[in-house]
Amino acid sequence: MSAVLQTFNLVKTFGGITATDDVTFSLEKGARHALIGPNGAGKTTFVNLLTGVLRPTSGRVSLVGQDITGLSREARVKRGVARTFQINQLFRTMTPLEMISLVTAERLGRGMRLFQRLDADGEAIAETADILARFKLEDIMDQRIATLPYGKQRQIEIAAAFAARPSVLLLDEPAAGVPEAERRELLETVAALPDDVSVLLIEHDMDIIFRFATRITVLVNGRVLTEGEPAVVARDAAVKQAYLGEAAHV
Amino acid sequence: MSGTVLEQHVRQSLRRARRWHPAELAFWLLAAASFALFPTRFLILNEIAILALFALSLDLILGYAGIVSLGHAAFLGMGAYSAGLLAKYVTADPLAGLAFGMATSALLGLLTSPLVLRGTDLTRLMITLGVALILYEVANSLAWLTGGADGLQGITMAPIFGTFDFDIFGRTAYLYSLLVLFILFLIARRIVNSPFGLSLRGIRDNQLRAAASGVPVPWRLAAIYALSAAYAGAAGALLAQTTQFVSLDVFDFHRSADLMLVLIIGGAGYLYGGLIGAIAFKFLQDAIATFTPQYWMFWIGLFLVLFVLGGRELIHGAIKALVARFPERGASS
Amino acid sequence: MLTILFDGIAYGMVLFVLACGLSVTMGLMNFVNLAHGAFAMLGGYVTVLLMQRLGLPFLASLPAAFLAAALAGIVLERLVYRPMYAKSHLDQVMFSIGLVFMAVAGTDWLLGSSQQIIQLPRWLQGRFYVLGVGIGYYRLFVIGICGLLAVALQWGFAKTRFGSRLRAAVDDARVARGLGIPVNRLFALTFALGSGLAGLGGALGIELMGLDPTFPLKFMIYFLIVVTVGGTSTITGPFLAAMLLGVADVMGKYLVPQAGAFIIYALMVILLLLRPEGLFARART
Numbered sequence: 001m002s003a004v005l006q007t008f009n010l011v012k013t014f015g016g017i018t019a020t021d022d023v024t025f026s027l028e029k030g031a032r033h034a035l036i037g038p039n040g041a042g043k044t045t046f047v048n049l050l051t052g053v054l055r056p057t058s059g060r061v062s063l064v065g066q067d068i069t070g071l072s073r074e075a076r077v078k079r080g081v082a083r084t085f086q087i088n089q090l091f092r093t094m095t096p097l098e099m100i101s102l103v104t105a106e107r108l109g110r111g112m113r114l115f116q117r118l119d120a121d122g123e124a125i126a127e128t129a130d131i132l133a134r135f136k137l138e139d140i141m142d143q144r145i146a147t148l149p150y151g152k153q154r155q156i157e158i159a160a161a162f163a164a165r166p167s168v169l170l171l172d173e174p175a176a177g178v179p180e181a182e183r184r185e186l187l188e189t190v191a192a193l194p195d196d197v198s199v200l201l202i203e204h205d206m207d208i209i210f211r212f213a214t215r216i217t218v219l220v221n222g223r224v225l226t227e228g229e230p231a232v233v234a235r236d237a238a239v240k241q242a243y244l245g246e247a248a249h250v
Numbered sequence: 251m252s253g254t255v256l257e258q259h260v261r262q263s264l265r266r267a268r269r270w271h272p273a274e275l276a277f278w279l280l281a282a283a284s285f286a287l288f289p290t291r292f293l294i295l296n297e298i299a300i301l302a303l304f305a306l307s308l309d310l311i312l313g314y315a316g317i318v319s320l321g322h323a324a325f326l327g328m329g330a331y332s333a334g335l336l337a338k339y340v341t342a343d344p345l346a347g348l349a350f351g352m353a354t355s356a357l358l359g360l361l362t363s364p365l366v367l368r369g370t371d372l373t374r375l376m377i378t379l380g381v382a383l384i385l386y387e388v389a390n391s392l393a394w395l396t397g398g399a400d401g402l403q404g405i406t407m408a409p410i411f412g413t414f415d416f417d418i419f420g421r422t423a424y425l426y427s428l429l430v431l432f433i434l435f436l437i438a439r440r441i442v443n444s445p446f447g448l449s450l451r452g453i454r455d456n457q458l459r460a461a462a463s464g465v466p467v468p469w470r471l472a473a474i475y476a477l478s479a480a481y482a483g484a485a486g487a488l489l490a491q492t493t494q495f496v497s498l499d500v501f502d503f504h505r506s507a508d509l510m511l512v513l514i515i516g517g518a519g520y521l522y523g524g525l526i527g528a529i530a531f532k533f534l535q536d537a538i539a540t541f542t543p544q545y546w547m548f549w550i551g552l553f554l555v556l557f558v559l560g561g562r563e564l565i566h567g568a569i570k571a572l573v574a575r576f577p578e579r580g581a582s583s
Numbered sequence: 584m585l586t587i588l589f590d591g592i593a594y595g596m597v598l599f600v601l602a603c604g605l606s607v608t609m610g611l612m613n614f615v616n617l618a619h620g621a622f623a624m625l626g627g628y629v630t631v632l633l634m635q636r637l638g639l640p641f642l643a644s645l646p647a648a649f650l651a652a653a654l655a656g657i658v659l660e661r662l663v664y665r666p667m668y669a670k671s672h673l674d675q676v677m678f679s680i681g682l683v684f685m686a687v688a689g690t691d692w693l694l695g696s697s698q699q700i701i702q703l704p705r706w707l708q709g710r711f712y713v714l715g716v717g718i719g720y721y722r723l724f725v726i727g728i729c730g731l732l733a734v735a736l737q738w739g740f741a742k743t744r745f746g747s748r749l750r751a752a753v754d755d756a757r758v759a760r761g762l763g764i765p766v767n768r769l770f771a772l773t774f775a776l777g778s779g780l781a782g783l784g785g786a787l788g789i790e791l792m793g794l795d796p797t798f799p800l801k802f803m804i805y806f807l808i809v810v811t812v813g814g815t816s817t818i819t820g821p822f823l824a825a826m827l828l829g830v831a832d833v834m835g836k837y838l839v840p841q842a843g844a845f846i847i848y849a850l851m852v853i854l855l856l857l858r859p860e861g862l863f864a865r866a867r868t
Contacts, residue, residue: 085458090456090459093455099452101260102465111445111470114444117443118445125257125261125264128260129259132256142263
């Protein structure tokens with residue numbers, strides 16, 4: 001297998017605080033890779049560095065061998081790095097149909113077409129319909145997103161990221177706050193993501209991590225503490241002390 | 251559900267969103283009928299049409315992209331002076347003046363967009379206000395060109411298409427303004443229903459997600475800001491051409507403040523808010539002027555306060571109720 | 584030249600007293616109150632009326648200006664401002680512009696549109712010369728009073744319990760509430776104090792800035808410049824911004840009168856571009 005998304009000696013400091021400390025990391029093609037660590041370990045900062053929200057103090061980010069350190073957020077999306085957010089970031093006044101249409105239109109480069117009619121673009125319609133079906137949103141596609149139940153909104157969050165047709169998908173705590181009744185459907189959605197999409201899962205929930213992840217990286221105080229297969233990481237004494245011990249009584 | 255059936259549903263749903271509502275048709279029929287119904291009120295009707303266009307311009311950035319502005323008069327003034335100066339020194343052709351006013355305003359919008367697109371709402375309000383004030387001062391100090399405090403005088407307009415002369419009753423003027431308003435409205439309506447318009451709504455709803463969906467947020471905002479400036483420039487050009495005079499007043503703060511009131515009355519984000527607001531605003535102004543012309547400012551202040559405190563919901567509820575009384579049209583489009 | 588600088592400092596001092604209340608209310612409740620100038624105008628007119636109609640001396644009318652504006656601040660805060668806190672900046676701006684318009688037209692209706700003049704006491708008239716620099720007694724008086732106020736405010740903000748609670752609330756109102764700080768009452772008090780100071784500034788400024796019903800509109804942009812350039816988290820930020828603005832404005836009017844207010848507006852736009860968070864604001868992460 002080959003690396004899709006890599007970082008080399010990535011450092012990010014805020015004032016005197018080092019949030020990301022010399023992280024060299026590699027996400028393999030088709031991976032189901034979990035990034036874990038206690039609160040304040042720098043997981044969110046790391047994701048922001050990968051997606052271009054933040055610029056690193058030093059170090060590089062590369063996508064399939066090409067340097068993307070200096071690229072903007074939207075340029076990275078165009079190259080195939082998409083993400084979901086820990087807290088839903090949705091177009092709340094839109095319907096799921098409109099939101100997915102928007103992402104699809106952007107992916108197909110229609111964004112500056114001022115006079116294009118949305119219903120006259122067959123390619124975009126086919127793709128939008130495909131996403132709606134894949135994430136089981138057909139029945140609610142004409143309802144305002146703000147009025148939908150939280151679990152559905154979480155589905156749309158993932159669907160919108162997926163609609164950008166990424167090669168790398170960063171899922172930031174996808175099941176956070178989803179009530180038990182809707183949880184199963186959401187986990188099925190995550191499990192059903194196609195194999196050619198490489199997934200980096202930022203998660204707290206050990207249950208989900210051991211269910212999906214084939215590889216785990218543990219981040220503590222901005223540094224990589226260890227990396228390996230789930231079973232190996234789970235036995236690691238340092239991880240237990242730094243993270244699992246804490247998680248046990250959370 | 252098979253792919254093709256779902257695709258049909260998606261297509262229909264998208265089409266429904268842009269279809270003409272019967273209330274819209276009724277609105278424009280009424281606007282056209284006003285020409286025959288109020289033959290003695292062309293001057294005020296012309297003012298309404300121009301204010302409506304100006305408000306439409308603000309709606310494009312405020313209602314669709316969420317950009318607040320306290321200095322939209324900058325573009326009205328730019329369009330007015332551009333059209334006035336062109337008529338005075340170069341060509342008296344109205345359409346050339348209209349195009350020129352729109353172009354210069356769009357350019358100004360493009361140049362100032364980097365100032366406006368950063369920072370918080372508060373810095374935006376400040377900077378837009380500042381830009382309008384600067385232009386006021388510039389127009390004031392370039393008295394050799396603009397006439398300064400005396401205003402730009404000596405504008406004469408040639409007939410439209412070389413045929414329709416501007417008359418003293420404002421008949422041609424109103425027809426001209428109404429047509430320009432209608433055409434620019436159609437274009438705006440098309441644009442807000444395009445992928446571009448959809449991306450603007452996305453930016454308004456959630457900038458973080460818009461950027462994460464591949465929308466180049468600053469560029470889109472710059473584009474709509476320039477477009478909105480062009481619309482305001484068109485309103486300014488119409489004002490200059492139909493009154494054949496431009497005064498410093500076009501840059502004045504009260505123009506921007508009035509405009510906000512217009513949009514607050516009518517509501518932002520559905521294109522008709524500015525038009526309905528302009529009608530209500532002018533009738534209000536006209537009515538109050540008949541008994542207390544001096545203290546118009548007091549009443550405008552009172553209305554602003556009352557609207558923000560809760561009167562707005564009442565009006566918007568009334569508009570919605572009115573629209574709901576029109577029967578929904580069938581599947582034809 | 585130095586005389587102009589001196590005049591600029593006096594002007595800046597008054598601007599500071601006028602605007603500092605606005606900077607605190609903006610920082611504390613994140614509320615944009617463009618009607619701040621209306622309180623200043625109230626203070627100015629109270630002074631004028633007390634002196635002209637009741638023959639009160641200038642010095643005695645200054646505290647009255649402060650009290651009248653503070654009282655108006657308390658009443659209005661309670662009655663109309665409070666529902667505004669939760670609304671968007673745009674709503675707040677529209678609302679307070681509405682108040683400004685009403686204040687301008689209302690004052691015009693009650694007292695006429697003419698420029699108001701007050702007769703300063705004899706000991707504040709005229710000027711003396713130190714090393715060839717002309718120093719007006721009144722300007723010196725203004726600098727003295729405003730300087731004392733600035734020091735007192737800085738001390739109150741930094742050292743007293745009220746000040747530390749206020750700073751905590753400015754930083755994060757929600758956390759402050761959680762700590763048991765009565766943010767609402769704190770804000771009412773601060774609003775009253777800020778309005779009172781504006782009233783005092785309006786009274787002191789009659790001689791320097793003039794006073795007519797359009798005062799709140801004319802100086803609105805000045806207050807906003809002080810606040811946005813100075814930032815809202817300190818006393819020194821707005822103070823320095825007010826000084827800079829005062830000196831720049833007076834110098835501009837003396838040296839390049841044909842440019843008008845252009846310099847000031849351009850300066851503001853450039854400053855906001857370079858430092859959107861305010862020139863003297865603390866860096867926040």
